[in-house]
Amino acid sequence: METVQIIGILLVFIVFVGLMMTRKLTTLLALPMMAILLAAIAGIPLLSDNPDTFTITKGVLAGGAMKLSTAIAGLIFGAWFGQILSKVGITKTIIRKAAELAGDKPLAIAIIFFLAASVIFSAANGLGMVILVGTIAIPIMLTAGLKPFVSGLVVLLANAVGVVFNVSTWAIYTDVLKVPTNTIASYSLICAVPLIVIALIMIVYYTRKDGKVRRAWAMPLKPEFQAQDTKNVRAIALISPLVPVLLVFFLKVDIVSAVFMGAVVTLLLATPKRPIHVLSSALVEGIQDVAGALGLMIGIGMLLSAVTAPPVALLIQPLIEGIIPTSPLMYILVFTLLSPLAIYRGPLNVWGLGSGIAALIVAGGMAPVAAMLALRIVSNLQAVSDPTNSHNVWIADYTKTDIIETLRKTLPWMFAAVMISMIIAGLTVF
Amino acid sequence: MMKTAERTLPSDNVLGYAELTNDLLFHRIPHSKRRYYVERPLAIGREHALEFKARYGTDVGAICRSRGISVNLNERQGTIGQIRFRAQIELSAKERAITLYKSSMEELRQCAGVLLPGRSFTLKEITDIHLAHELFHDLEFTELGYTNKRLDDISSLSLGPLRIRASVTKTSEIAAHAFSRYLLDLPCLPNLLDYAYMIHSGTLTAAEFWRQTEVWSGELENS
Numbered sequence: 057m058e059t060v061q062i063i064g065i066l067l068v069f070i071v072f073v074g075l076m077m078t079r080k081l082t083t084l085l086a087l088p089m090m091a092i093l094l095a096a097i098a099g100i101p102l103l104s105d106n107p108d109t110f111t112i113t114k115g116v117l118a119g120g121a122m123k124l125s126t127a128i129a130g131l132i133f134g135a136w137f138g139q140i141l142s143k144v145g146i147t148k149t150i151i152r153k154a155a156e157l158a159g160d161k162p163l164a165i166a167i168i169f170f171l172a173a174s175v176i177f178s179a180a181n182g183l184g185m186v187i188l189v190g191t192i193a194i195p196i197m198l199t200a201g202l203k204p205f206v207s208g209l210v211v212l213l214a215n216a217v218g219v220v221f222n223v224s225t226w227a228i229y230t231d232v233l234k235v236p237t238n239t240i241a242s243y244s245l246i247c248a249v250p251l252i253v254i255a256l257i258m259i260v261y262y263t264r265k266d267g268k269v270r271r272a273w274a275m276p277l278k279p280e281f282q283a284q285d286t287k288n289v290r291a292i293a294l295i296s297p298l299v300p301v302l303l304v305f306f307l308k309v310d311i312v313s314a315v316f317m318g319a320v321v322t323l324l325l326a327t328p329k330r331p332i333h334v335l336s337s338a339l340v341e342g343i344q345d346v347a348g349a350l351g352l353m354i355g356i357g358m359l360l361s362a363v364t365a366p367p368v369a370l371l372i373q374p375l376i377e378g379i380i381p382t383s384p385l386m387y388i389l390v391f392t393l394l395s396p397l398a399i400y401r402g403p404l405n406v407w408g409l410g411s412g413i414a415a416l417i418v419a420g421g422m423a424p425v426a427a428m429l430a431l432r433i434v435s436n437l438q439a440v441s442d443p444t445n446s447h448n449v450w451i452a453d454y455t456k457t458d459i460i461e462t463l464r465k466t467l468p469w470m471f472a473a474v475m476i477s478m479i480i481a482g483l484t485v486f
Numbered sequence: 487m488m489k490t491a492e493r494t495l496p497s498d499n500v501l502g503y504a505e506l507t508n509d510l511l512f513h514r515i516p517h518s519k520r521r522y523y524v525e526r527p528l529a530i531g532r533e534h535a536l537e538f539k540a541r542y543g544t545d546v547g548a549i550c551r552s553r554g555i556s557v558n559l560n561e562r563q564g565t566i567g568q569i570r571f572r573a574q575i576e577l578s579a580k581e582r583a584i585t586l587y588k589s590s591m592e593e594l595r596q597c598a599g600v601l602l603p604g605r606s607f608t609l610k611e612i613t614d615i616h617l618a619h620e621l622f623h624d625l626e627f628t629e630l631g632y633t634n635k636r637l638d639d640i641s642s643l644s645l646g647p648l649r650i651r652a653s654v655t656k657t658s659e660i661a662a663h664a665f666s667r668y669l670l671d672l673p674c675l676p677n678l679l680d681y682a683y684m685i686h687s688g689t690l691t692a693a694e695f696w697r698q699t700e701v702w703s704g705e706l707e708n709s
């Protein structure tokens with residue numbers, strides 16, 4: 057009986073990973089379906105008269121939906137903060153100031169935009185922010201003579217760096233792996249520094265690669281002199297995006313409160329004309345920005361409830377234990393070599409099966425911090441290279457570049473960044 | 487519209503200034519130097535156009551070929567976000583190539599009459615305007631040096647004692663427009679077509695445009 061169940065569980069994993077990777081089924085729907093099937097195979101009842109029994113309806117579906125509540129709250133407040141920053145004009149002003157700082161040299165523009173956009177994305181990210189930053193920054197880079205691919209790459213890389221420092225996305229590690237926020241914060245540099253260094257090398261390499269100077273006769277579709285929102289916010293308000301991450305890093309404030317204080321500081325420093333309108337419309341539009349991610353969080357919660365329920369865990373644990381790395385070398389090798397499994401909605405994607413697998417690995421005996429770091433490091437590669445990311449789709453579409461070519465041109469670099477981070481992680485936490 | 491027909495065309499200074507206002511660092515240009523960043527590039531472009539015309543004639547397609555510049559017609563739409571690309575040149579020691587966006591050329595041909603009543607253009611004329619413009623960038627690359635680098639830098643950012651200097655890149659465009667105008671004997675700088683296109687596509691009205699030329703002219707007078 058047990059063998060049949062194990063085969064059934066493996067089959068569910070294989071079939072659903074296949075369906076997700078071939079894009080026959082969205083992750084959004086696949087995760088709850090997997091949760092139900094895994095629970096059913098392990099013999100968890102659908103319903104029960106006994107209120108204490110773990111059932112599919114109450115335990116997996118209802119309980120799972122709210123299992124990542126901290127992460128969901130973090131995401132909502134993070135998106136709200138991002139919208140506030142944009143509505144009061146901070147996002148645009150940062151990019152404009154960056155353009156002035158960079159002057160007339162294409163490479164300088166690319167590097168400074170990368171750094172400035174990283175700061176913006178550390179405050180808030182997701183497709184909405186990528187579009188916001190991209191629509192301002194990419195045309196400037198193109199008219200400055202950068203290639204469409206490099207202009208898009210700058211935004212992609214900045215987004216990946218931003219995610220590492222974006223406190224509102226950290227809560228998923230608290231919920232899934234029970235790692236406290238300040239521990240997550242303190243290991244951020246291991247994920248970020250190799251990524252930033254590799255990103256800068258990539259930008260220089262791809263800007264310089266063909267050694268061409270570009271001059272374009274390009275014109276705005278709308279007259280510049282009619283642009284309404286040309287006013288910059290006051291300089292001091294430009295520090296607002298950093299407030300939440302600084303509060304979490306140095307004052308150990310919890311995530312939701314840190315973002316909340318960030319919003320208050322933004323309003324005080326920028327003093328928009330209609331603060332109430334800004335706050336309320338930013339909340340509604342912010343939630344729209346992260347609607348898809350919120351759905352994923354609910355699905356991940358259900359999957360987690362299913363795989364961590366004792367009847368399922370008992371069946372899966374022996375399988376997982378076999379592949380849990382037991383030495384730093386194995387830890388480095390396993391996660392580096394398997395890092396491409398994070399793309400195409402693969403099993404190492406933190407926004408999909410990855411969270412469930414990480415939870416199982418920790419249950420199987422790996423230190424939560426080691427699992428958290430591995431998952432975050434692998435996410436770097438996913439954030440930049442994965443053609444199934446909605447921000448990759450948008451950037452490819454906007455810059456008229458080929459999304460698979462972006463995968464091909466970024467994967468080797470990202471693989472190197474993952475390897476360096478994993479080596480440091482292996483030497484420090486394992 | 488009767489009113490439009492009676493208009494005199496905007497002067498080179500006004501259209502040159504219009505191009506300058508599109509510069510990223512426009513608001514960092516001291517008011518007293520605005521004329522400098524308009525008139526110098528206009529003079530550079532005009533001077534080289536006249537010299538060039540006397541030496542090589544006006545068959546820009548043939549000139550490009552003889553200079554070893556490849557000309558490609560791009561069938562795709564040259565629009566990225568809010569920016570519409572019309573032509574570009576890629577310059578390197580190995581290769582120099584001009585890309586023209588075909589749909590842009592065709593649209594400009596159709597809408598040119600909006601601001602130039604009674605004047606119609608053939609597709610070849612529109613293409614030549616762009617080729618001449620890009621040809622000037624090639625001249626900048628091979629012989630002259632970039633116009634923006636030849637002119638004074640401005641300070642793009644000042645933080646206490648720290649000053650970052652940068653050139654005004656749009657001056658290179660102004661010179662290229664002037665080169666195109668005087669090589670091909672156009673009635674005015676060809677960036678008028680940019681505004682004709684906006685009027686044609688409805689993001690600007692002709693009345694707004696003419697009002698704006700007065701604003702530009704006033705700003706330039708008072709600088």
Ligand SMILES: [Zn+2]
Pocket residue numbers: 271272273619620623658659662
């Ligand atoms: Zn040009």
